[in-house]
Amino acid sequence: MSTSNAAAQRQQKWKSLIFPMLTVFIGFFIFGFSENVKGPAIPRIQSDFFLDEMQIGTLLSLNSLGYLLACSFTGLLIHKWGVRWISIASFVLMALTGVLMFYSTTYSTLSGSYFLMYVGNGMLEIALAVLGAQIFVRNTGTMMNLAHFFYGLSSIVAPMLATGLMRVSIGGHVLDWRGMYLIVLMLSLIPVIPALLGRFTPPASEDTVERISIKQFMRDPVIWMLVIILSFGVISEMAVGGWLVNYLEKAYQWNSTAASGMLSAFFLCFTLARLLLGPITDKIGYTLSLIILAGFSAASTFVAILAGEPGAFLFALAGVGIAPVYPTVMALIADRYRGNSDTAISFIVTLMGVGSMLGNYAIGAIITGIRKLFEQGDNAQLGLLRGLQAGYGFIGVCALVCSLASVVLYLYLKRRKELL
Structure with a gap:
């Protein structure tokens, strides 16, 4: 009798996790599209608005301000209204920005649309990270990497999808980048369905944990070490999506299809790493993995x-190393600050947003200078x-700083016998 009760409880627990897990997995899948x-x-936006590299870097940096602001207040909103409604709000906001971007005709309106999209992305990132920390209480490194695998999966397709959609003609009108963004961002409404159907309640064990201010x-x-690791790791990760195609087209005169193909290859390596390396991070430890x-x-x-053009494939191979950094840090946070992960994630990711904003600006400034x-x-x-x-060398420097900061964290935790 007790065995059947235990089995029934496990089945009930599994059912209660289905919709939250679908929200996390589909949410990251859509997130990968919107980002990449x-x-x-x-390059098309740059051509339409006659922008130089410095202005592109400034555009990405200023719009990262929206991401930064979202990260700073999303944790408070989750605490007040719950992770379900904040997740839904972020999905709806991202879909709305697709409409606004479609009607952008000036650099100012485009900047405003991008700003709101980054607000939605920031809210979504915090919400999904908090939800993941709440439901992935076992094999955290593996499950966090699996969740972020869906981000990488859509990121593989995103560059080629964008290139294809921008060439589609409907009623004699080419979609171009505006129509492409409209279609892609409207997909954000799909994960609203499991978010509405699921029950989003934190584990009972978290109620007994003392809250940390x-x-x-x-x-x-x-x-602070995690802030440095995550900031430089994310700059190195995210900058590839914004600059690799530009680099290959202008440095090596590759056409758009070939350059986008290499970006897709980067995300293929990126995705496979998150799918396959998660168990390894659990086995050898989060910090050593970083x-x-x-x-x-x-x-x-x-x-x-x-190496020049013959070594271009190594740009894609770099995705193997940088891909697990973000989910591994999230797993470390979830395990070390169990019960306070929402506050820790909000604090760390907010400061990470500052680094990301400065990183995009720095790349544009370095190229121009x-x-x-x-x-x-x-x-x-x-x-x-x-x-x-x-x-682009600065992107490599950021990955190097991420690794060196992880060495410092490893030594600190080992000395205190708190290695994870």
Whole structure:
């Protein structure tokens, strides 16, 4: 009798997790689309509005401000209204920005639309991370990487989907980047369905955990190390979606299809890493995994730049190393701050948003500055090449800093016998 009761309880628990898990998995799948269709779109946006690389970098940085603001208040909203309604609100907001982007005719209206899209992305990232921390209480590294695998899965398709949609003609009108964004962002309404159907209640065990205030978090050295690791890791990860296509088209004169194909190859490596390496991070430990994987990504990026066009495949291979960084940090947070993960995630990801904003600006500034330095007389192409190499090299530097900061965290936790 007791065995049947236990089996019934397990079945009931599994049923209660189905819709929250679908919300997380589908949410990350849509998130991957919204974030990574911009690679093929940016050169077209740049052409339509006559923007230089510095203005593109500024556009991405200023719009990251929306992401930063969302991260700063989403944790409070989740605490007040619950993770279900905040997830739904973020999905609806992202769909709305697709409509606004479709009608953008000036740089200002485009910036406003991007800003709101990043607000939705920021809200969604916090909501999905908090929900994942609540429901993935066993094999956390594996499950976090699996959840983020869906982000990578859609990211593989996103560049090619964007390129294809921008060429579609409906009634004699080419969709271009505006129509592409409208279609892609309207997909955000799909995960609203499981979000409405599911029950989103934190585990009962979290009710017995003492809540930690922001001030207490700020006195924890581990939090600040995680901020550095995640900030530089995410800059290195996210910058690829915004700059790789641009780099290949302008440095090596690749066509849009070939450049987008390489970005898709990056996300293929990225996705497979999240699918396959999760159990390894659980086995060898989160911190050691961060050291090895981020270091591999940095090395691949540097060698790709130095090798020139024959080494372009290494840009894609770098995805193997950088992919597990974000979910592994989220798993570390979930295990170390169980019961306080919502506050920890909001605090860390908010500061990470600052780093991401500055990172995009820095890449654009580096490309423009180095380009002007080398662009003399008939050396316009050489100046552009050196600028792009320096800017993309910064992406590798960020991965290297992520790895080195993980070494510091490893030594600190090992000394205190708190390794995870």
